[in-house]
Every structure is written in structure tokens, then in C-alpha cells.
Amino acid sequence: MGVFLLFQIFFTIATISFSLHFFSTLIFSCWVLPIRAYKKIKKNGFTGPIPSFPMGNITEMKNSMNINVSSSLNVVSHDIHSTVFPYFARWQKSYGKLFIYWLGTEPFLYVAEPEFLKNMSAGVLGKSWGKPKVFKHDREPMFGSGLVMVEGDEWVRHRHVITPAFSPCNLKAMASLMVEPTTKMLDQWATLISSGYPEIDVEREITTTAGEIIARTSFGLSYQNGNKVFEKLRAMQITLFNSNRYVGVPFSKWMCPKKNLEAKRLGKEIDQLLLSIIDARKKSLDIGTSPQKDLLGLLMEGGLVDGRSGKSLTARELVDECKTFFFGGHETTALALTWTLLLLATYPDWQNQLRDEIKQVIGDGEIDFTKLADLKKMGWVMKEVLRLYSPAPNAQRQAREDIKVDDLVIPNGTNIWIDVVAMHHDPTLWGDDVNEFKPERFKDDPLYGGCKHKMGFLPFGFGGRMCVGKNLTTMEYKVIVTLMLTRFSFSLSSNYRHSPSILLSLRPRYGLPLLVKPL
Numbered sequence: 165m166g167v168f169l170l171f172q173i174f175f176t177i178a179t180i181s182f183s184l185h186f187f188s189t190l191i192f193s194c195w196v197l198p199i200r201a202y203k204k205i206k207k208n209g210f211t212g213p214i215p216s217f218p219m220g221n222i223t224e225m226k227n228s229m230n231i232n233v234s235s236s237l238n239v240v241s242h243d244i245h246s247t248v249f250p251y252f253a254r255w256q257k258s259y260g261k262l263f264i265y266w267l268g269t270e271p272f273l274y275v276a277e278p279e280f281l282k283n284m285s286a287g288v289l290g291k292s293w294g295k296p297k298v299f300k301h302d303r304e305p306m307f308g309s310g311l312v313m314v315e316g317d318e319w320v321r322h323r324h325v326i327t328p329a330f331s332p333c334n335l336k337a338m339a340s341l342m343v344e345p346t347t348k349m350l351d352q353w354a355t356l357i358s359s360g361y362p363e364i365d366v367e368r369e370i371t372t373t374a375g376e377i378i379a380r381t382s383f384g385l386s387y388q389n390g391n392k393v394f395e396k397l398r399a400m401q402i403t404l405f406n407s408n409r410y411v412g413v414p415f416s417k418w419m420c421p422k423k424n425l426e427a428k429r430l431g432k433e434i435d436q437l438l439l440s441i442i443d444a445r446k447k448s449l450d451i452g453t454s455p456q457k458d459l460l461g462l463l464m465e466g467g468l469v470d471g472r473s474g475k476s477l478t479a480r481e482l483v484d485e486c487k488t489f490f491f492g493g494h495e496t497t498a499l500a501l502t503w504t505l506l507l508l509a510t511y512p513d514w515q516n517q518l519r520d521e522i523k524q525v526i527g528d529g530e531i532d533f534t535k536l537a538d539l540k541k542m543g544w545v546m547k548e549v550l551r552l553y554s555p556a557p558n559a560q561r562q563a564r565e566d567i568k569v570d571d572l573v574i575p576n577g578t579n580i581w582i583d584v585v586a587m588h589h590d591p592t593l594w595g596d597d598v599n600e601f602k603p604e605r606f607k608d609d610p611l612y613g614g615c616k617h618k619m620g621f622l623p624f625g626f627g628g629r630m631c632v633g634k635n636l637t638t639m640e641y642k643v644i645v646t647l648m649l650t651r652f653s654f655s656l657s658s659n660y661r662h663s664p665s666i667l668l669s670l671r672p673r674y675g676l677p678l679l680v681k682p683l
């Protein structure tokens with residue numbers, strides 16, 4: 165009886181201390197820490213919309229989305245900032261281009277001011293900026309500890325190993341891997357058209373093809389389990405796409421447990437398959453077979469070391485980089501191509517100009533990849549598309565130390581949300597024709613398109629963390645657009661409803677049905 169009583173007392177004390185510890189940790193991390201961070205940022209004079217606990221400003225953001233969902237669907241207006249981000253457009257009017265807003269219990273410094281961006285990067289080491297920890301849970305299944313996720317010295321090491329793999333010489337060797345999947349897609353379009361279906365939802369088709377291309381250029385599809393990895397990566401993407409959680413709200417990461425478990429399961433299977441590919445490649449390297457010219461082959465070329473040598477990545481790290489290339493690389497490229505087709509269908513004159521250029525530079529035969537750089541007008545069109553419909557509509561950072569910007573101090577831990585769409589549509593940076601499709605603005609100023617500030621055009625991000633796949637994606641874009649325009653012409657279907665929306669990236673909410681005609 166005495167022992168039982170003692171046990172009961174012990175159990176009660178343990179439960180009370182656990183509960184006290186749990187609730188004090190909860191209050192500290194969900195209340196005290198965020199308020200402390202908020203006060204520090206506010207000291208610099210920033211204001212912003214009033215948050216509520218525990219949602220921050222999320223409810224207001226969601227509500228304003230509902231209001232805008234049905235605005236002028238049939239008119240192709242490129243003035244998209246106030247429809248895509250109605251809350252930011254509204255808050256900008258009240259608080260300017262720098263203000264604080266809250267995702268759950270996480271304060272974010274909103275930035276749509278290029279001069280501030282320039283100053284916050286000037287003289288600061290790239291590794292002083294990390295990525296907001298609050299997004300890590302969602303991104304972990306896709307990127308693991310790949311380049312997008314790593315920080316500090318680890319990021320420097322990964323970036324040094326990976327950058328050379330994307331050299332122009334290596335990329336040219338990968339160009340041929342892009343032709344076959346694109347031709348397969350175009351052959352399917354030809355079959356559909358000849359069976360009496362001239363209207364094709366090109367967004368879906370292009371996304372699948374871009375996925376296949378990035379899988380081929382990252383880890384190869386012909387090799388053993390490559391195809392299985394590709395299928396599972398697609399399945400994981402669909403799973404994650406369907407889970408919609410409230411970022412920053414306490415415990416929200418435990419919402420959608422079924423989807424989380426499914427993503428975890430797929431993640432484990434993908435890792436195993438990729439490890440088996442790496443293992444098989446390592447064995448063939450050991451017997452003197454020459455390495456494959458895809459990204460994985462190039463990363464392994466330096467010699468696979470399991471320890472943390474300065475020059476190579478471990479097998480585990482290679483797995484994460486392959487996933488990173490897939491998730492970071494294919495949807496962005498597919499959306500750049502999708503928006504391009506919308507704009508070329510809307511502006512047939514530009515469609516014809518590009519076709520003429522292709523004839524002049526490439527001719528009618530097979531693509532000579534060394535000539536892609538001479539497709540100048542196509543380059544302007546790509547940049548203008550990325551300006552008006554940036555597939556990466558924002559960039560984020562989190563300070564890893566106190567960072568001085570002019571007279572202000574950005575405290576360690578501050579989340580930064582850079583509104584790229586706002587800057588790309590800002591008339592004070594681009595002039596009154598900001599919302600017009602004018603690729604020629606890149607003719608005299610190929611890098612910045614006449615933007616008044618060098619940090620005002622950021623389709624691939626900025627600073628040391630700028631997109632590593634920029635040249636790969638430019639080459640892929642030119643190969644695919646060339647192949648498409650030499651076989652077909654495109655016009656807008658009356659079923660198209662113009663509703664650019666944020667669904668992970670900036671995409672056409674109702675797809676992109678186009679009327680496709682063989683030439």
C-alpha cells in the first residue's frame with residue numbers, strides 16, 4: 165500500500181512537472197520569443213498589420229484571397245500583383261514597401277524595396293543569411309539537406325562542389341538529353357490533333373516533360389532504378405501539393421498526418437533507390453567505366469568519399485542533391501515555358517518573330533546546341549516572361565547574426581520575405597508600361613531590361629544564393645521553345661480563364677488550354 169501511494173505521488177509530481185515544462189516551453193516559444201523578436205525589429209521603426217494569436221495575419225490573408233478569386237477571368241491582364249497577393253498590395257498602401265506581418269507566431273519583415281535589399285547584402289557574407297527555419301519542416305521531404313536547405317560553411321562546401329557541374333561545357337553535353345522527351349510530347353500533341361483534339365492543356369504536359377528532363381539530367385533514367393525514382397518523386401510532389409497547412413501556426417505541422425506519413429514513406433523509398441543508383445555507379449567507376457555526363461555523374465567524378473572531404477559529397481548528400489535538382493528545377497522551368505506559351509498565344513507577332521529567328525539561327529535541321537546563345541530575341545522573351553510571371557514569386561532569408569543595414573540593425577533570427585512579384589510590377593522601377601509585355605526592353609539592357617535599380621529584377625534570386633540552375637534552365641527553355649515553334653502555332657482557347665494564382669508557385673489556376681495547329 166505504501167509503495168503504491170509513493171508511486172501515485174511520484175506519478176502526480178511527474179505529470180505536473182511535465183505539464184508545467186510543456187506549457188512554459190509552449191508559451192516561451194509561441195509567445196515570449198516571437199514578441200521579443202517583434203520588439204527588436206519594431207525598434208527600427210517598422211510597422212505593419214495587427215496580428216492575432218495564434219494565426220498572426222493568416223486569416224486576413226486567406227479572406228482577401230477569397231474576395232479576389234473571380235476577378236476578370238477572361239481578360240489577360242498582366243497587372244497581377246494585386247490579384248495574386250491582394251493582402252501585400254493592400255498593406256503596401258498603408259505601410260509602404262517595408263513592414264512587418266505575421267505567419268502564425270513568426271514575424272516576417274516584408275521587403276519590396278530594392279535599395280534596402282542592396283544594403284542588406286552589401287558587405288555581408290552570404291553565409292550570414294540562412295533560410296527561415298519555419299519552412300524547413302515542409303521542405304525537408306523534397307530537399308533533405310540539399311543546397312537549398314544547407315547553411316553556413318556547409319552551404320559553402322556544397323556550393324563549391326556543385327557549381328562546376330553547371331559549367332557551360334557540361335551543360336552542352338546535357339542538351340541532347342532534352343530533345344527526346346520534348347519530341348515525345350510534341351508527337352503526342354500531333355496524334356491528339358489528328359484525332360480531332362486541337363485543344364491541349366499545355367501546362368500539364370509541359371510539367372511532365374520538364375520532370376522527365378530534369379530526372380534525365382540529374383540522375384539518368386536509363387540507369388537501373390532511374391524510372392522508379394522519377395515516378396516516386398512525382399508521387400511525392402502530388403502528395404505535398406495537396407497538403408495545405410498554416411505555416412507558423414503552433415502545432416500545424418502535425419495537421420495532415422496522413423499526408424506527412426505518405427511523404428515520409430515515399431521519401432524513404434526514393435532515398436533507397438537513389439542510393440542503389442549511386443552504389444551501382446560507384447562500382448562501375450571502380451572498374452574504369454567512364455562516368456555519365458549527367459549532374460550525378462559529374463558530382464561523382466571527383467571521387468566519392470564517405471568522409472567529409474572538402475571537395476566531394478557523401479552518398480547521402482548526393483541523394484539530397486538529386487532530389488533538390490528535381491524539385492528545384494522542373495516545376496519552375498515548366499512554369500516559365502507555360503507562361504511563355506500564354507504570352508506567345510496572346511501576341512502572335514512575337515510568336516512569328518521567334519520563328520523567324522529560329523529559322524535564321526538554327527535552320528530546319530537538328531539543333532546545333534552551340535548556336536542557342538544566338539537566339540537573342542528568345543532570350544528577351546524568356547526574361548520578360550520571368551518578369552511578368554515569375555515562377556519563383558518570392559525569396560526568403562533569415563538573419564543568422566545581427567546585421568547592420570544603414571542605421572538599422574536586423575536582429576539575428578529575423579525572417580525576411582522579399583516580394584519579387586511586387587518589384588517586377590513596380591512602375592517606379594520599370595515605368596508606366598510596367599504591365600505590358602515588351603520583350604524589347606531587354607534589347608539595349610539584356611541584364612536588367614531597363615529597370616531603374618539592379619536589385620529590381622530577381623527571377624533567379626540574388627547574392628551568393630542565386631539559382632545554381634540558371635544556365636541549365638535557359639538552355640532547356642531555348643531547346644523546348646525551338647522544338648515547339650518549329651512544329652506548331654499556338655492561339656488562346658476560349659476556355660482559358662486568366663487567373664494566375666499562388667499554388668506553391670505562380671501558376672495558371674485553371675491550366676492553360678491552347679489551340680495547337682501543326683505548321
Ligand code: HEM
Nearest residue numbers: 312489492493496497500556624625626629631632633637
Ligand atoms: C525558370 C527556372 C528557375 C527559376 C525561376 C529558379 C529560381 C530560383 C530562385 C528564386 C532561387 C532562390 C534564390 C535566392 O534565394 O536568392 C533558386 C535557387 C536554387 N535553384 Fe533555381 N530556378 C529555376 C531553375 C532551376 C533548375 C533547372 C535547377 C537545377 C537543376 C535549380 C536549382 C536551384 C538550386 C539548387 C537552388 C539553391 C541555390 C542555393 O541556395 O545556393 N533551379 N532558384
